[in-house]
Amino acid sequence: MGLIADGKLRVSGVDFRGDTLMPGDEVKEFFGLTQAEFDEMKQMGRTRLLVRQDREAAMAVVRSSSEDRIEFELPADPTFAETQASEYIEDLSHRFGPQVAGVLGQSVKDAYGDLNHARIVKYTLSINESDMEMLRRTDLPKKIRDNMEGTRNYQMEQQSLDASGNIAPGITGSSGTLNLNDTSAEAHRPRYHFLWERRDKLPLVGK
Numbered sequence: 001m002g003l004i005a006d007g008k009l010r011v012s013g014v015d016f017r018g019d020t021l022m023p024g025d026e027v028k029e030f031f032g033l034t035q036a037e038f039d040e041m042k043q044m045g046r047t048r049l050l051v052r053q054d055r056e057a058a059m060a061v062v063r064s065s066s067e068d069r070i071e072f073e074l075p076a077d078p079t080f081a082e083t084q085a086s087e088y089i090e091d092l093s094h095r096f097g098p099q100v101a102g103v104l105g106q107s108v109k110d111a112y113g114d115l116n117h118a119r120i121v122k123y124t125l126s127i128n129e130s131d132m133e134m135l136r137r138t139d140l141p142k143k144i145r146d147n148m149e150g151t152r153n154y155q156m157e158q159q160s161l162d163a164s165g166n167i168a169p170g171i172t173g174s175s176g177t178l179n180l181n182d183t184s185a186e187a188h189r190p191r192y193h194f195l196w197e198r199r200d201k202l203p204l205v206g207k
Helices: 027-031 035-059 078-096 098-111 129-135 142-150 193-197
Strands: 061-065 069-074 118-126 151-161 172-179
Touching: 027 035, 027 098, 035 078, 035 193, 069 193, 078 098, 118 193, 129 142, 142 151
Parallel strands: none
Antiparallel strands: 061 069, 069 118, 118 151, 151 172
């Protein structure tokens, strides 16, 4: 594992995800972890995720907002990113060994990478027109109705700001679906959905 541990070679899925700060699906098998160990590693990620979310929510300002869309700005926070990544890697080393931490360390740092730059993020949440048509039916089974009522399309676009506050070239983003009625620990939530949930408490630009 020499090259992998040095961060010079990656194995797909043997990493930490930037949106959740949790290990990829292949980590368990690659390291021969028990289910309990893998669950513990995922819980470490959830704990770190809440810390990052609270930090970003404390710094985010809203540029514009509507019923189904929000645009907000986040400042760069490289010191926090470096500290959190270092602590996370140290925790992994202490609990799972230095070899595991060595293999996963670079992906942990990468997972905090967007905090190194100020960002403008546009996040949209909407319901499918076809789902709205279906929900008007009175004969729809409750299980299907509950699932469709919670299903939303999301789209996220992120742009970095340079030192002068100008928008840098390039856009990163993602899109897909999520179910708002799924409140399980494993429920999918996009990278910045937590700010959508807290949007009414975020300050406006210039205020």
